[in-house]
Structure formats: C-alpha cells, structure tokens
Amino acid sequence: MMMYNRILVPLDGSQNADKALDVALGVSKNFGCEIQLLSIVHHIHNDADSLSSKLYEGLSTNAHKIIEAARDRAWNKGLTIKGYVRDGNPKKEICEFAKENDADLIIMGKSGANAFDRLVLGSTTAYVIRNADTQVLVVNA
Structure with a gap:
C-alpha cells in the first residue's frame, strides 16, 4: 500500500x-x-503590474481568505495544515510547488472557479496531470 507523507491541495x-x-x-x-x-493569484502575463493594484489586492485578499477558511475547516477536525499563496500561472505554480515542497500526492478538483482559464488557457487539472512529478487524485464535487 502506498503511503503519503505530504499532500498538496490547490484551492x-x-x-x-x-x-x-x-x-x-x-x-x-x-x-x-x-x-x-x-x-494562486493568477495574472495572465505573470506580471502583477499588468493588473490595477486595486484588482490585484482584491485577488490576493480572496486567495488568503480561501486559505484561512480551509485552515479553519482543518482545525475543526483536529488537524493543522500549512497554507501558501503564490502569484503566477496556476498550472505551472501547482507543479512547481509540488516539486519544491516534496509533495507525494496532489489532490485537486476536476475543474475550478475560473471559466475563462478553461476556455482560453486550457484545463489546469489536465495540465497538472500531464506535468506533475507526483501522483494526482482528481475529485469531482
């Protein structure tokens, strides 16, 4: 049976x-x-200056709120988890983060909140499945 030590969950x-x-x-x-x-705070050109500072701040604030809410859910179950917010392209950041932090499993949703990404940039989940150096478990709500 495969044992996992570190699980990455992109939110x-x-x-x-x-x-x-x-x-x-x-x-x-x-x-x-x-x-x-x-x-991940996604900006298409991978340049925070390309977004107005107010919009960028809103996206960043939202990303931090998502992490905090997830920490609260874990805490209510008696678990402690680590949370991170990064800037960049979600597809690439997930794969890079998993590699840099020795994740041995990525558990992620089948599709995300951003329909624009799916239409223009392709599926983040499909990219991660093809490019991650670790196993990926895809979950559908």
Whole structure:
C-alpha cells in the first residue's frame, strides 16, 4: 500500500476544490499526512503590474481568505495544515510547488472557479496531470 507523507491541495474557492480538501482532510486524519494548501493569484502575463493594484489586492485578499477558511475547516477536525499563496500561472505554480515542497500526492478538483482559464488557457487539472512529478487524485464535487 502506498503511503503519503505530504499532500498538496490547490484551492480556488470552487466546489470541486472544497471537495478535494474534504478528501485530503480524510486521508490526513486516517494516515497522518501533512497537508499543504496552495492558492494562486493568477495574472495572465505573470506580471502583477499588468493588473490595477486595486484588482490585484482584491485577488490576493480572496486567495488568503480561501486559505484561512480551509485552515479553519482543518482545525475543526483536529488537524493543522500549512497554507501558501503564490502569484503566477496556476498550472505551472501547482507543479512547481509540488516539486519544491516534496509533495507525494496532489489532490485537486476536476475543474475550478475560473471559466475563462478553461476556455482560453486550457484545463489546469489536465495540465497538472500531464506535468506533475507526483501522483494526482482528481475529485469531482
């Protein structure tokens, strides 16, 4: 049986991401895995100056709120988790973060909150499945 030590859960505020968090919390509770949460402030040109500072601040604030809400859910289940907010392209940031932080499993939602990304940039989940150096568990709400 495969044992997981560190699970990465990317969060974007969507129902599928919330369900992925529920699955990760269950795995952690049963097997004692560390959970790392990641929320990404996405900007298309990978340049924070390309967004108005007010819009960027709003996106960043929202990403931090998503992490805090997830921490509260974990705390209510008796678990402590680490949360991170990064700037960049979600597809690439998820794969890079997993590699940099030795995640041995990524649990993520089937699709996220941003329909624009799915239409123009392609599916973040599909990209992660193809490019991550670790196993990926896809959850549908």
